[in-house]
Amino acid sequence: MKFAKLKNQLDLCIDQKNLRHSEQRYIILKALWEESDKHLSAEEIYDRVKQDEDIGIATVYRALKLFKSCNICKELRFNQNVSRYEIKYGTEHHDHLICVNCGKYIEVVDSKIEALQEQIAENHDFLLQNHKMELYGLCKKCQQEM
Amino acid sequence: MKFAKLKNQLDLCIDQKNLRHSEQRYIILKALWEESDKHLSAEEIYDRVKQDEDIGIATVYRALKLFKSCNICKELRFNQNVSRYEIKYGTEHHDHLICVNCGKYIEVVDSKIEALQEQIAENHDFLLQNHKMELYGLCKKCQQEM
DNA sequence: GTTGTTGCAAAAGGTTTGCATGTAT
DNA sequence: ATACATGCAAACCTTTTGCAACAAC
Numbered sequence: 001m002k003f004a005k006l007k008n009q010l011d012l013c014i015d016q017k018n019l020r021h022s023e024q025r026y027i028i029l030k031a032l033w034e035e036s037d038k039h040l041s042a043e044e045i046y047d048r049v050k051q052d053e054d055i056g057i058a059t060v061y062r063a064l065k066l067f068k069s070c071n072i073c074k075e076l077r078f079n080q081n082v083s084r085y086e087i088k089y090g091t092e093h094h095d096h097l098i099c100v101n102c103g104k105y106i107e108v109v110d111s112k113i114e115a116l117q118e119q120i121a122e123n124h125d126f127l128l129q130n131h132k133m134e135l136y137g138l139c140k141k142c143q144q145e146m
Numbered sequence: 147m148k149f150a151k152l153k154n155q156l157d158l159c160i161d162q163k164n165l166r167h168s169e170q171r172y173i174i175l176k177a178l179w180e181e182s183d184k185h186l187s188a189e190e191i192y193d194r195v196k197q198d199e200d201i202g203i204a205t206v207y208r209a210l211k212l213f214k215s216c217n218i219c220k221e222l223r224f225n226q227n228v229s230r231y232e233i234k235y236g237t238e239h240h241d242h243l244i245c246v247n248c249g250k251y252i253e254v255v256d257s258k259i260e261a262l263q264e265q266i267a268e269n270h271d272f273l274l275q276n277h278k279m280e281l282y283g284l285c286k287k288c289q290q291e292m
Numbered sequence: 293g294t295t296g297t298t299g300c301a302a303a304a305g306g307t308t309t310g311c312a313t314g315t316a317t
Numbered sequence: 318a319t320a321c322a323t324g325c326a327a328a329c330c331t332t333t334t335g336c337a338a339c340a341a342c
Contacts (some may be wrong), residue, residue: 019297020341042332056299059330077223081307082331097270108266116259117281124252125286126243131278135263140271166316166321188307202324207307227332228306 001089003033006072013070024055028063030074032087039076039084039103078103078136094132099139108135147235149179152218159216170201174209178219178233185222185230240277245285254281 012028014021014034031048032040046060064085067073076084084103095108113133121128156175177194178186188195192206193239210231213219222230241254259279267274 022297022341024298030148035257054299054304057331058300058333059298062297065333097267097272099272100275106270108270110262110266113259113262113266116256116262117279120254120256121243121281121283124243124254125289126245126252126281126283127289128281128283130282131280132282133263134277135267135272135274135277136276137272139276143271143273164321168316168322171321204308204325205323208322211308260322 001033001081001087003030006033006087009072010067010070013072019066020132024053024059025063027053027055028060029040029067029072032067032085036087037104039078039086039098039105041082041084043082043105044103045085093096094130097135097137100136101138101142104139108133115130147179147182147233149176152233155218156213156216159212161219165212170199170205171209171212173199173201174206175213175218178213178231182233185232187228187230189228191231232250241279241281243281243283245283245288254279 006029006079007026010025011021012098014025028045031045035044035048038044042057042060042064045064046055046057048056064073064075067085068075071088073085074088076086078084078098078100086105095110095113097106097108099105117131117133118128152175153172156171157167157227158186160171173195174191181190181194188203188206188210191210192203194203195201195206210219210221213231214221217234219231220234222232241256241259243252243254245251263277264274
């Protein structure tokens with residue numbers, strides 16, 4: 001997804017709520033977008049953006065809260081300590097392989113699993129509407145570092 | 147599950163680790179067990195146990211950490227703020243079929259799915275630690291009522 | 293000019309830890 | 318007697334909030 005499209009989404013939302021278009025929000029959104037293959041935490045976003053600009057951690061949290069309310073990003077909790085954030089791209093993507101250490105994630109699509117899920121629901125007379133599957137573990141890099 | 151069985155599980159684990167059998171641990175375990183249809187937080191457990199006995203919140207946290215390491219309970223995070231704990235009965239139960247209307251849930255264990263999950267992790271050089279699969283839909287009863 | 297936004301520092305809220313005391317073995 | 322376990326309070330860590338200065342409209 002192009003950043004311009006994401007920015008546009010944010011601008012729309014800001015207009016709708018009658019808020020102001022601030023440079024900081026764009027910077028924070030861009031950081032999230034640039035590292036969208038990871039799930040950055042607020043702290044990690046802060047570390048990225050404070051280098052170039054003078055942005056406080058409070059602003060990062062406030063921007064993330066705004067993005068959530070705009071449905072631009074989503075808050076996740078893999079381990080007990082830190083919230084991580086991901087950009088919500090258009091459609092839902094249900095299946096993830098997630099590194100519990102660095103937050104890296106890989107989307108997984110496996111038709112055999114999808115079929116089995118359907119089967120399981122059917123066996124219990126459930127009408128399946130949606131699903132979520134998350135596999136937690138250590139990615140290769142984090143395994144080596146430990 | 148009878149409390150005696152749970153207590154026994156704890157005793158075994160305590161022996162294995164060469165720790166001491168303390169009354170506080172049993173009291174905390176019992177509180178968790180008595181409210182096992184809820185997911186209590188550390189604070190809620192503390193509120194329950196401090197009435198009868200003089201137990202500190204630190205002891206509750208320490209006991210919960212022990213229980214986790216004994217595989218007797220599991221830490222969950224539904225909302226962003228508080229950890230909640232549930233007793234792990236016997237086998238692992240990661241997979242749920244959840245009715246989006248009435249909240250009913252069924253535990254699902256499917257070895258074919260488990261095997262596929264392992265396979266997927268392996269394909270991506272992940273060391274799998276845990277997983278969560280939730281299938282959302284309408285249960286039979288809610289389908290009929292609609 | 294008005295009102296939302298920011299950075300800072302202080303506070304909040306949940307969890308952990310240091311320490312002297314207590315207790316199971 | 319020797320660790321381990323405890324309660325208390327302080328520390329810790331992430332997140333939120335109050336406030337005066339600032340910036341967008």
